[in-house]
Amino acid sequence: MLSLSGVHHIAIISSDYERSKQFYAQILGLTILNEVYRAERQSYKLDLALNDHYVIELFSFPNPPKRPSRPEAAGLRHLAFSVADLDAAIAHLNQHGVDTEPIRVDEHTGRRFTFFADPDDLPLELYEV
Numbered sequence: 001m002l003s004l005s006g007v008h009h010i011a012i013i014s015s016d017y018e019r020s021k022q023f024y025a026q027i028l029g030l031t032i033l034n035e036v037y038r039a040e041r042q043s044y045k046l047d048l049a050l051n052d053h054y055v056i057e058l059f060s061f062p063n064p065p066k067r068p069s070r071p072e073a074a075g076l077r078h079l080a081f082s083v084a085d086l087d088a089a090i091a092h093l094n095q096h097g098v099d100t101e102p103i104r105v106d107e108h109t110g111r112r113f114t115f116f117a118d119p120d121d122l123p124l125e126l127y128e129v
Contacts, residue, residue: 009047009057010079012122017044017060019119024048024058027096028081050081067121078115080125086112089126100126 014020021044024030030048037044046058083089090100093116100116106127113127 007055009054011057011059012079012118012120013059013061013064014118015064015120017046017058020058020060021046023119024056027093027098030056078123078125080113080127082129083126084129086114086126086128090114 012020021032024046025032025048030050031052033047033049033054035044035046042062044058044060047054048056048058050056086103090103093100098116100114103112103114105112111128113125115123115125118124
């Protein structure tokens, strides 16, 4: 049996690197661990951590294709972050010009959650724990 020990990271390709870097680091509050420009690929790679755990690789590539649809395209549906206070998290996002969908309640757990989008319209979720 394969012995997976966890998710190492999630890779995201941005269309506007500086805008996405600001969104993930300043608005969402992820910590920048390392930033590299790879001239041969005309690409940045930014390593981001959440609570001292490496979680996201943010890439830039020249002219990346757009996502086919949102969020029902085959593949990754969305990326979810857990929060202790959903109302405070929504207020923070809204204060920074990030729109959120109406709060929903998970019919199986009774927990509240909402969706919002990153600068490239990648669907993100806040899930209250």
